[in-house]
Amino acid sequence: MKILPNMKKYTERSEFEAVVIGCSAGGIEVLTKILPALPGDIPLSFLIVQHLSPTSDNYLTRFLDENCQVTVKEAEDEECIQPGIVYIAPANYHLLVEKDRTLSLSVDRPVNYSRPSIDVLFETAAWVYKENLVGILLTGANSDGSQGLKIIQEQGGLTVVQDPSTAEDPFMPQSALDLIKVDQLLSVEEINFMLRKLRAKG
Numbered sequence: 001m002k003i004l005p006n007m008k009k010y011t012e013r014s015e016f017e018a019v020v021i022g023c024s025a026g027g028i029e030v031l032t033k034i035l036p037a038l039p040g041d042i043p044l045s046f047l048i049v050q051h052l053s054p055t056s057d058n059y060l061t062r063f064l065d066e067n068c069q070v071t072v073k074e075a076e077d078e079e080c081i082q083p084g085i086v087y088i089a090p091a092n093y094h095l096l097v098e099k100d101r102t103l104s105l106s107v108d109r110p111v112n113y114s115r116p117s118i119d120v121l122f123e124t125a126a127w128v129y130k131e132n133l134v135g136i137l138l139t140g141a142n143s144d145g146s147q148g149l150k151i152i153q154e155q156g157g158l159t160v161v162q163d164p165s166t167a168e169d170p171f172m173p174q175s176a177l178d179l180i181k182v183d184q185l186l187s188v189e190e191i192n193f194m195l196r197k198l199r200a201k202g
Contacts, residue, residue, distance in 0.1 A: 015201035016158070017132040018081070018097075019044055020125045022118030022148070024051040024140030026168025028060060030188055032067070035086060037192040040069035043200035044134075046086040047075070047095065047103075047125060049116045051140065054092040061088045077105045083200070089116035096124040112144035122148025131156030132201050136191060138162045140172025146179045153180055160184040160191065 065072035075087040089095035094106040111117035135152035164170030
């Protein structure tokens with residue numbers, strides 16, 4: 001494993017509360033590599049938007065929960081965000097983070113042709129967690145997530161993008177790279193390494 005550039009300053013000087021992850025085409029395969037690698041006692045909250053068919057059931061959530069050390073569950077409206085839990089946006093609902101660190105679900109119009117929208121999750125989480133947030137944008141076939149990642153960066157959070165050369169569909173990560181200079185450009189294996197090195201706030 002190569003040493004990640006500039007990672008030392010984040011692991012030594014920064015403390016994080018939450019990680020938001022966005023993905024689309026090819027994302028399910030990547031999530032099945034990232035989430036099972038998380039230790040069961042990781043003291044961070046994870047919130048995920050994977051673009052799904054509006055009629056999808058929660059099979060993905062159940063499959064991940066059965067194969068991960070952390071608890072993986074479908075996000076619920078007005079639920080308090082807890083460390084050590086992975087929350088998956090349900091199909092056909094936007095997932096938002098509220099100021100009191102609870103979740104809310106919305107059926108507002110699609111954003112970037114998507115509901116759930118990565119941008120909606122990233123933007124609302126950025127305003128709440130600010131510099132204590134990690135935003136990760138993975139493989140996907142549209143530009144959803146780029147604007148949200150930009151706001152995470154503007155609020156002082158850590159921005160991470162999957163290296164497009166390693167993505168099943170490079171369009172989504174490349175769209176973010178065209179918009180901002182991200183903090184970390186990583187392969188999936190390097191993202192796993194980074195997540196294990198992050199320090200939790202408090």
